[in-house]
Amino acid sequence: MTEKSFEDLPGGDQHLREDRISGGDIYGGIFLQMKRDTVSLPDGQEAIREYLTHPGAVAIVAVLNDGRVLLERQYRYPIAKTCIEIPAGKLDPNEAPLFCAKRELEEETGYSAKKWSFIRRIHPVISYSTEFIDIYLAEGLVPGASKLDEEEFLDVFAAPLERLIEWVESGEITDVKTTISVYWLDRYRRGLVSPSPIE
Known part of the structure; x- marks a missing residue:
């Protein structure tokens, strides 16, 4: 079987999206919040998603x-x-x-x-956290x-x-x-x- 190329994939992402039905906080820490949501899957079934909310961060080269x-x-x-x-x-x-x-x-x-200078934004733990890190280049120290x-x-x-x-x-x-x-x-x-x- 030959795998599809990126160009062969369906347009958009609606067939992959998960929509929040309900949810709430499980735990609140100093800066991390643990949440549990019920979501609707693309096939109409429901599932549970647990994740951490994070305020975001920076890193410097x-x-x-x-x-x-x-x-x-x-x-x-x-x-x-x-x-x-x-x-x-x-x-x-x-x-x-x-x-x-x-x-x-x-x-x-x-x-x-x-x-x-700005390098890029990364999401280091996409499976269970909202955290992003903006990476910067610093010169002339x-x-x-x-x-x-x-x-x-x-x-x-x-x-x-x-x-x-x-x-x-x-x-x-x-x-x-x-x-x-x-x-x-x-x-x-x-x-x-x-x-x-x-x-």
């Missing part, structure tokens, strides 16, 4: 003047592992993503940036003093892109936003993609 990428190493409790990641953080209520990116970069690393939150502990360091690719390929880096950003930066440096300049 911060590139030093020598070309190295600014990174963080911090302990992630849910997976009981210290992870290498690019700087990131969640949006405060009614906070614009770019403002959040600038705030998080300075708070976590002490750096500010003279040039900002200026060092300063970090201002970590009381409950925040992390190491800040820099590494060349080639090292990051090695860490992704070996499984040392497993964080999805960092993995996507590493491959994007590699394509950017080879002239295959471009960010959208902001300022």
